[in-house]
Amino acid sequence: MKKFLNSAESFLPEVLAGLAAAHPDLRVDPAARIVARAAGAVAGKVGVVSGGGSGHEPLHAGFVGEGMLDAACPGEVFTSPVPDQIVSAAAAADGGAGVVFVVKNYTGDVMNFEMAAELAADEGIAVETVLVDDDVAVRDSTYTAGRRGTGATVFVEKIAGAAAAGGADLTAVADLGRRVNAASRSFAVALTACTTPASGRPGFDLPDDEIEVGVGIHGEPGRRREKLRPAREIAADMVHAVMDDRPLPPGTEAIVMVNGLGGTPLSELYLVYGEVAAALADRGITIVRNLVGDYVTSLDMAGCSVTVCAVEEPFLALWDAPVRTPALRWGC
Amino acid sequence: MKKFLNSAESFLPEVLAGLAAAHPDLRVDPAARIVARAAGAVAGKVGVVSGGGSGHEPLHAGFVGEGMLDAACPGEVFTSPVPDQIVSAAAAADGGAGVVFVVKNYTGDVMNFEMAAELAADEGIAVETVLVDDDVAVRDSTYTAGRRGTGATVFVEKIAGAAAAGGADLTAVADLGRRVNAASRSFAVALTACTTPASGRPGFDLPDDEIEVGVGIHGEPGRRREKLRPAREIAADMVHAVMDDRPLPPGTEAIVMVNGLGGTPLSELYLVYGEVAAALADRGITIVRNLVGDYVTSLDMAGCSVTVCAVEEPFLALWDAPVRTPALRWGC
Numbered sequence: 001m002k003k004f005l006n007s008a009e010s011f012l013p014e015v016l017a018g019l020a021a022a023h024p025d026l027r028v029d030p031a032a033r034i035v036a037r038a039a040g041a042v043a044g045k046v047g048v049v050s051g052g053g054s055g056h057e058p059l060h061a062g063f064v065g066e067g068m069l070d071a072a073c074p075g076e077v078f079t080s081p082v083p084d085q086i087v088s089a090a091a092a093a094d095g096g097a098g099v100v101f102v103v104k105n106y107t108g109d110v111m112n113f114e115m116a117a118e119l120a121a122d123e124g125i126a127v128e129t130v131l132v133d134d135d136v137a138v139r140d141s142t143y144t145a146g147r148r149g150t151g152a153t154v155f156v157e158k159i160a161g162a163a164a165a166g167g168a169d170l171t172a173v174a175d176l177g178r179r180v181n182a183a184s185r186s187f188a189v190a191l192t193a194c195t196t197p198a199s200g201r202p203g204f205d206l207p208d209d210e211i212e213v214g215v216g217i218h219g220e221p222g223r224r225r226e227k228l229r230p231a232r233e234i235a236a237d238m239v240h241a242v243m244d245d246r247p248l249p250p251g252t253e254a255i256v257m258v259n260g261l262g263g264t265p266l267s268e269l270y271l272v273y274g275e276v277a278a279a280l281a282d283r284g285i286t287i288v289r290n291l292v293g294d295y296v297t298s299l300d301m302a303g304c305s306v307t308v309c310a311v312e313e314p315f316l317a318l319w320d321a322p323v324r325t326p327a328l329r330w331g332c
Numbered sequence: 333m334k335k336f337l338n339s340a341e342s343f344l345p346e347v348l349a350g351l352a353a354a355h356p357d358l359r360v361d362p363a364a365r366i367v368a369r370a371a372g373a374v375a376g377k378v379g380v381v382s383g384g385g386s387g388h389e390p391l392h393a394g395f396v397g398e399g400m401l402d403a404a405c406p407g408e409v410f411t412s413p414v415p416d417q418i419v420s421a422a423a424a425a426d427g428g429a430g431v432v433f434v435v436k437n438y439t440g441d442v443m444n445f446e447m448a449a450e451l452a453a454d455e456g457i458a459v460e461t462v463l464v465d466d467d468v469a470v471r472d473s474t475y476t477a478g479r480r481g482t483g484a485t486v487f488v489e490k491i492a493g494a495a496a497a498g499g500a501d502l503t504a505v506a507d508l509g510r511r512v513n514a515a516s517r518s519f520a521v522a523l524t525a526c527t528t529p530a531s532g533r534p535g536f537d538l539p540d541d542e543i544e545v546g547v548g549i550h551g552e553p554g555r556r557r558e559k560l561r562p563a564r565e566i567a568a569d570m571v572h573a574v575m576d577d578r579p580l581p582p583g584t585e586a587i588v589m590v591n592g593l594g595g596t597p598l599s600e601l602y603l604v605y606g607e608v609a610a611a612l613a614d615r616g617i618t619i620v621r622n623l624v625g626d627y628v629t630s631l632d633m634a635g636c637s638v639t640v641c642a643v644e645e646p647f648l649a650l651w652d653a654p655v656r657t658p659a660l661r662w663g664c
Binding site: 014021265 | 334335336337338339343346347348349350351352353354386387389390394523524540543560562563564566594595596597598599600601602603604605606607609610619622624626629631632634636661662
């Protein structure tokens with residue numbers, strides 16, 4: 001294993017320590033394992049909280065800040081946060097108007113966020129949950145009943161976060177988050193496996209000339225192994241998979257993300273974005289906003305994912321609303 | 333070779349096509365191989381231009397935009413842009429007040445930018461050149477007489493770009509860029525070699541348990557090979573190398589970048605940043621601004637670099653000035 005770390009045990013707290021050192025706008029509580037806004041909860045605003053296993057940085061802690069998340073609760077690498085930790089995050093985010101949990105659809109996360117929602121309710125914090133399940137690759141998977149939650153999480157957190165910042169109430173923020181998820185589909189391809197600090201070895205074996213098509217963000221198997229092919233064909237296949245699951249009529253406007261899985265350089269991501277944009281243009285889809293870069297990663301995995309969100313009212317205005325977080329920042 | 337590409341020959345134009353598709357604020361001319369602001373040169377403003385071999389994305393094209401570069405001229409992977417191409421970039425950036433070339437110190441770049449400066453002068457464009465040579469690892473290197481130019485390029489481009497946006501004249505912008513370079517030092521460590529699309533194989537061999545200490549951004553050899561050690565020790569060594577070259581008195585304020593070389597996930601970069609911040613704090617250095625992420629990469633190389641810029645007047649105000657580029661954005 002070749003990683004910058006001191007020990008597998010200290011990996012997460014040390015990543016959080018670095019995050020805290022780099023971003024004074026964040027309040028990182030290494031004991032409670034929560035990352036919140038340094039300025040505290042905003043009175044009267046719906047809080048937006050997300051979390052899940054670590055190893056997907058910048059997700060979720062990198063999206064804490066004005067116009068997006070109020071708090072994040074990172075679990076150990078590829079391991080759900082525990083209910084008490086989630087409740088602490090909810091408390092840090094609660095401005096008296098309730099809290100929305102954005103939960104990627106993995107069995108452990110779903111269970112722990114459900115328990116946390118009940119515990120939070122006992123403490124007088126109203127919680128609504130938005131489940132993200134955008135990955136069309138497989139119907140069920142290693143850690144999931146139903147589809148996995150991946151790239152759409154960024155779209156849900158941005159748009160729901162902007163709605164909360166704009167004063168929407170708990171039900172409205174949650175409904176909007178669910179609509180964004182329903183409008184979004186993702187598909188990923190891995191060139192290499194990722195290595196967790198604890199295991200020290202790649203999570204699966206992939207021959208030098210093969211790729212995993214439909215891979216999950218923990219290295220879960222996809223639809224098939226196949227020989228490495230030109231990026232144009234891989235991109236077209238990813239677009240096909242996404243559009244096959246939810247056909248979009250010509251003329252549809254979309255927000256599109258080409259997301260690196262951690263070990264793929266930006267140059268390749270731009271190349272893939274060009275191919276994805278061309279494949280979508282062929283189908284009459286107009287990309288109105290985009291993200292190209294590492295947003296939902298899988299440690300050091302080489303690979304990328306494509307997420308397409310069909311724009312509805314009022315997604316675009318909320319997408320464009322100011323955001324000020326470590327990983328997404330515009331308008332302020 | 334496992335990369336998202338169609339062919340080695342088409343790699344660069346296809347990366348540029350993706351960049352163009354993603355960023356309507358940019359005008360990408362695939363034939364002339366230049367990336368400029370879509371809005372055109374700003375009349376009366378000093379133009380700031382940079383370029384060099386591709387493979388270091390987001391450098392330089394990702395820094396074109398308001399408050400930073402007016403144009404970039406990317407060469408083939410790890411290959412200098414040619415003089416005509418550089419002149420085209422200068423013409424695209426020229427608002428009548430002259431153009432500053434920000435040139436990383438590699439023999440090919442230096443030669444071609446010098447020729448381009450002469451050609452531009454023939455066309456009536458006054459040019460000043462800022463040479464960046466911040467990498468303290470080695471005195472001369474594979475492609476360099478004198479120190480290599482690496483991470484400080486981002487600081488020079490940001491601060492000189494802000495000065496130009498603020499109305500400084502040609503001499504003032506260039507002098508400021510030179511001062512930023514003089515105040516900056518960098519050092520890098522590689523965990524793996526990078527693979528160029530053209531060669532299809534790693535640029536050097538590095539055993540599974542060894543790192544290259546002082547590596548260059550094209551995989552040039554550094555000071556030594558050594559066994560992989562805890563991140564804390566590696567970070568302390570990088571800080572030592574930088575501070576040994578230019579000792580800074582306790583109380584110095586610095587802008588610090590922990591930069592990923594392309595294949596290292598953000599989580600590890602944050603961990604390293606925490607260690608770097610601690611090592612600098614031990615020496616009484618106060619980090620007043622920071623960047624953590626991939627800014628000056630070496631294709632898919634796993635590794636990172638540290639850049640320390642000792643703050644002088646008026647670096648900080650110019651650092652904080654609005655910038656709106658694909659890779660750096662704040663204040664607008």
